[in-house]
Amino acid sequence: KNEVEQSPQNLTAQEGEFITINCSYSVGISALHWLQQHPGGGIVSLFMLSSGKKKHGRLIATINIQEKHSSLHITASHPRDSAVYICAVRSRDDKIIFGKGTRLHILP
Amino acid sequence: DSGVTQTPKHLITATGQRVTLRCSPRSGDLSVYWYQQSLDQGLQFLIQYYNGEERAKGNILERFSAQQFPDLHSELNLSSLELGDSALYFCASSSPGGLWETQYFGPGTRLLVL
Numbered sequence: 001k002n003e004v005e006q007s008p009q010n011l012t013a014q015e016g017e018f019i020t021i022n023c024s025y026s027v028g029i030s031a032l033h034w035l036q037q038h039p040g041g042g043i044v045s046l047f048m049l050s051s052g053k054k055k056h057g058r059l060i061a062t063i064n065i066q067e068k069h070s071s072l073h074i075t076a077s078h079p080r081d082s083a084v085y086i087c088a089v090r091s092r093d094d095k096i097i098f099g100k101g102t103r104l105h106i107l108p
Numbered sequence: 109d110s111g112v113t114q115t116p117k118h119l120i121t122a123t124g125q126r127v128t129l130r131c132s133p134r135s136g137d138l139s140v141y142w143y144q145q146s147l148d149q150g151l152q153f154l155i156q157y158y159n160g161e162e163r164a165k166g167n168i169l170e171r172f173s174a175q176q177f178p179d180l181h182s183e184l185n186l187s188s189l190e191l192g193d194s195a196l197y198f199c200a201s202s203s204p205g206g207l208w209e210t211q212y213f214g215p216g217t218r219l220l221v222l
Contacts, residue, residue: 033211043198043213044110086151094164096141096153 006099019074021102023087035086112214126187133201140182146195
């Protein structure tokens with residue numbers, strides 16, 4: 001079993017839908033990152049979380065440390081949100097562990 | 109544009125050879141991270157440097173080594189290359205705190221070992 005699991009692996013939705021991507025981890029962590037990888041390969045860091053919730057534009061990220069779970073939400077999704085979303089954690093012994101990513105496709 | 113530069117963009121080489129990948133972090137960032145992304149393994153953390161010192165180590169093979177220079181640029185050296193080393197290699201830099209803060213990724217170096 002991977003130490004960082006994401007679900008779903010693939011998601012196709014219509015423009016305007018509310019999107020949720022989940023990340024569960026099995027190790028103690030100091031921080032969690034959500035990354036976005038565009039079809040061209042470039043990676044952008046969306047959020048770094050150690051507790052609570054963060055919001056940036058239409059993106060919201062939450063983390064529940066006790067349940068070892070984080071979610072990334074996209075409101076009013078748009079075709080330009082189509083990308084691979086990757087969850088990564090930094091464990092307390094300084095390992096950085098990535099999930100396998102969620103491939104999101106938003107249809108116009 | 110993240111402000112992180114990586115050279116070269118593409119590299120084709122043969123098994124057994126040695127290559128050097130270079131990364132220049134954003135101005136003012138003290139931390140540099142190296143990652144490998146292959147089709148079968150996904151993204152993997154290799155190593156982190158902070159202000160010239162090794163800070164954390166991940167799944168970096170003994171054939172691979174890295175360093176961060178006084179001007180804060182970093183190099184990743186890959187030697188005795190194997191077919192399985194073909195991958196996209198990213199570096200990222202982060203703000204001066206030294207912790208795992210927001211990371212700025214370079215465009216990557218695509219390595220193909222034939």
